[in-house]
Amino acid sequence: xxxxxxxxxxxxxxxxxxxxxxxxxxxxxxxxxxxxxxxxxxxxxxxxxxxxxxxxxxxxxxxxxxxxxxxxxxxxxxxxxxxxxxxxxxxxxxxxxxxxxxxxxxxxxxxxxxxxxxxxxxxxxxxxxxxxxxxxxxxxxxxxxxxxxxxxxxxxxxxxxxxxxxxxxxxxxxxxxxxxxxxxxxxxxxxxxxxxxxxxxxxxxxxxxxxxxxxxxxxxxxxxxxxxxxxxxxxxxxxxxxxxxxxxxxxxxxxxxxxxxxxxxxxxxxxxxx
Numbered sequence: 166x167x168x169x170x171x172x173x174x175x176x177x178x179x180x181x182x183x184x185x186x187x188x189x190x191x192x193x194x195x196x197x198x199x200x201x202x203x204x205x206x207x208x209x210x211x212x213x214x215x216x217x218x219x220x221x222x223x224x225x226x227x228x229x230x231x232x233x234x235x236x237x238x239x240x241x242x243x244x245x246x247x248x249x250x251x252x253x254x255x256x257x258x259x260x261x262x263x264x265x266x267x268x269x270x271x272x273x274x275x276x277x278x279x280x281x282x283x284x285x286x287x288x289x290x291x292x293x294x295x296x297x298x299x300x301x302x303x304x305x306x307x308x309x310x311x312x313x314x315x316x317x318x319x320x321x322x323x324x325x326x327x328x329x330x331x332x333x334x335x336x337x338x339x340x341x342x343x344x345x346x347x348x349x350x351x352x353x354x355x356x357x358x359x360x361x362x363x364x365x366x367x368x369x370x371x372x373x374x375x376x377x378x379x380x381x382x383x384x385x386x387x388x389x390x391x392x393x394x395x396x397x398x399x400x401x402x403x404x405x406x407x408x409x410x411x412x413x414x415x416x417x418x419x420x421x422x423x424x425x426x427x428x429x430x431x432x433x434x435x436x437x438x439x
Contacts, residue, residue, distance in 0.1 A: 169199035218248035236413045238270070246270050257427045259397070265425050266399070271418055273408040273436065276398040299393035305405045306433050307339040308386045340407050341400065341435040344419055345384040352378050384431075397426060400435025412438040 170185070173195045177183040185192035214220040221227060224243060228235075231250045238246065249268030256262075263275040279297035399422060401408045410418055415438050422432055 170195060173198065218251055219244050221247075234417055236411070236417055242270055253425070255425075262397075262399075262422075262425055266418075266421065269421055271408070271410055271414070271421075273399050273410070274402045276400065276404045278394045278396050278398075297394075299390065300396065300398070302343070302386050302393060302396050302431070302433055303339070305339050305398070305435060306341045306343050306386060308343050309383060310385050340405065340437075341398070341433050343384055343386055344422060344432040344434045346382070346423065347419065348382040349379045350382045352380065386431075392431075395429060395431055396433050397430045398433040398435060400433075405435055407435050407437045409437050409439060 170192075174185055177185070183191070185195055211222060215223050218227070221244075224240070224247065227247055228243065231247065233243075233246060233250065246269050249265065249270075252268075253265055256265075259275040259277060263273070266273050266275075278299050280300055282295055282297070284295050398404065399408075400406060418436070419434075422434070426432060
């Protein structure tokens with residue numbers, strides 16, 4: 166406020182009558198005007214702060230701008246998520262995908278398609294010195310079409326001493342699922358006697374009526390082993406452990422995965438939603 170009073174002081178005529186260095190009515194008048202300048206300064210400071218996700222007053226507005234849905238996060242978690250979305254520059258490396266997902270509040274890790282070898286414990290090859298062996302997606306993912314859990318065999322990733330299912334003929338249900346795209350498909354279903362839609366007053370209450378149903382397209386894991394290198398696995402820190410994500414954030418998580426991951430990849434989601 167003193168700074169604004171000094172501004173007015175320099176703008177006034179250089180005469181005794183206009184001096185406001187001492188307490189008098191004229192000084193009180195200009196002190197009152199300083200509030201306008203101070204309020205304007207504070208307003209523009211706050212507008213500038215709105216460019217910072219951690220300081221903005223317009224958190225709801227920015228979330229709408231970036232299509233970030235309300236999933237019950239705390240205010241600080243919302244600010245962190247907005248900050249991560251704002252800073253995202255794009256990229257297709259596993260590291261970038263992992264960092265982006267973690268910055269959005271998902272404690273997940275990205276794993277490549279190959280099985281680590283003795284030569285390269287982290288997987289892959291160096292200048293073609295070894296041929297990486299692809300992970301079998303059927304060991305870890307259930308596309309919902311098999312109807313049966315996979316069969317445990319010698320040499321399988323889970324067939325090791327001490328494993329609860331390490332026996333010939335043992336079975337276990339794969340922990341994950343494939344995520345390729347989220348597309349709704351329409352299908353027709355005939356309505357017959359006994360259907361819930363056949364109650365009195367229902368608009369389709371007639372034999373032979375047709376009900377249109379929309380469901381998410383189901384993608385079937387390819388049996389062609391040459392396609393296995395196109396899988397990218399997202400789950401816990403140690404493969405194939407599951408990560409844990411709140412159920413309320415499932416759509417947000419899946420949409421972000423599909424947004425930032427290369428389009429030629431099939432995603433193996435090793436996640437437990439709770």
